[in-house]
Amino acid sequence: MSDHDELSLVSDGEEFLLLAKPDQSHFLLRFKPDGLAADLSGEDAERFRGDYETVKSQFPDWSSDQVLAQLWDQGGYSWLAAQDG
Numbered sequence: 001m002s003d004h005d006e007l008s009l010v011s012d013g014e015e016f017l018l019l020a021k022p023d024q025s026h027f028l029l030r031f032k033p034d035g036l037a038a039d040l041s042g043e044d045a046e047r048f049r050g051d052y053e054t055v056k057s058q059f060p061d062w063s064s065d066q067v068l069a070q071l072w073d074q075g076g077y078s079w080l081a082a083q084d085g
Contacts, residue, residue: 013065016072024049029068029077030084037084038077051075 007019017030
């Protein structure tokens with residue numbers, strides 16, 4: 001069983017998909033249009049968890065795509081992405 005089999009859906013929008021382990025020690029952030037994914041574990045997962053909660057609390061009316069796009073672009077997580085698959 002791969003590590004990704006343990007991931008559960010957190011958020012799913014038109015452009016972005018976010019999966020995470022139940023303990024949030026590992027995230028997979030996918031940008032659907034370009035087929036890219038940032039596989040986040042360790043310190044990257046800790047930083048992402050904090051950033052995700054911050055953006056969600058600052059912009060409670062934003063859609064999941066808006067929150068995840070903010071993290072992808074402004075949070076710099078696109079730099080950690082590779083072709084998905």
